[in-house]
């Protein structure tokens with residue numbers, strides 16, 4: 001067990017060098033009164049690394065928005081402690097909270113733009129509130145609109161902009177006070193898949209270029225897979241699993257993670273096949289196996305070899321190569337006769353190639 005120890009040391013050293021941007025310590029948030037309390041966030045311990053894009057994923061009602069609103073003091077926690085870049089949020093007075101909110105930008109699902117203001121004036125708003133003069137505001141807003149690709153839309157009103165453009169205005173506004181942390185609450189949930197991708201690319205770009213830590217809340221696995229290096233899974237107000245996105249998504253430990261993943265995996269089984277699966281084989285049945293590949297280059301040659309080495313009668317039922325946090329990850333679902341000879345040849349092939357396998361069941 002030498003290797004894991006070395007790896008763990010390397011990680012803890014890295015964290016010690018750069019203090020985390022956000023730390024949740026046993027944080028609980030209850031709504032309602034004492035007679036009918038409702039616990040929306042339940043004893044959360046979580047660390048958000050400086051400079052990273054961290055995703056928090058969970059179903060609707062899991063407590064994601066509540067959790068993220070505790071970070072900039074839009075909600076008051078019932079107990080526990082939230083630290084943002086070394087500041088104890090619970091200990092801030094009103095002036096302290098205003099200062100914190102200049103350091104922490106936020107974007108929303110429905111953009112929350114002022115319809116009576118142009119794109120320029122929406123981005124300018126936080127700067128007006130901060131008391132900057134017109135020249136200083138102009139010097140700041142122009143480059144921000146350029147950064148989000150909207151320099152030609154400065155004079156447009158929100159009603160004249162597409163959803164993606166509105167979110168770009170939202171992002172520019174969130175960046176106006178040069179925050180070190182950006183909170184994103186379902187920022188792409190109202191957008192079509194293509195626009196979602198372009199907004200995610202923009203978030204990735206500003207994360208890298210501005211050294212901006214991003215904490216993003218979503219119910220969509222695709223969003224986390226695309227840009228988050230770390231992910232925490234929340235269910236009924238509790239963090240049930242967290243870690244590097246690649247590890248959590250390729251080897252999910254908690255049932256909630258598996259359920260969230262099942263809806264997006266490119267290699268999930270069609271319903272008619274899943275419903276016909278049996279746990280035990282009968283004579284003449286075929287075995288269904290899910291194979292997992294790390295690295296895209298292995299995919300093609302291994303698929304071809306699998307068919308020849310097992311001996312011809314192999315069906316490929318589903319397959320996909322996905323990218324998780326920038327790393328390729330392939331899944332293949334295959335079926336072949338569950339006879340001793342074939343099973344032996346397959347087992348030898350898996351052992352030799354180091355493929356990771358999971359028996360899904362048997363079909364007649």
Ligand SMILES: Nc1ncnc2c1ncn2[C@@H]1O[C@H](COP(=O)(O)OP(=O)(O)O)[C@@H](O)[C@H]1O
Nearest residue numbers: 031032040058059060061062063064065066067
């Ligand atoms: N202001 C509030 N008062 C009472 N209950 C609330 C309030 N805000 C949220 N809740 C409840 O807390 C739970 C978590 O809500 P929320 O944090 O919005 O979840 P999510 O963002 O994951 O959908 C939900 O059951 C919701 O109804």
Ligand SMILES: [Mg+2]
Nearest residue numbers: 064065066186
């Ligand atoms: Mg929400």
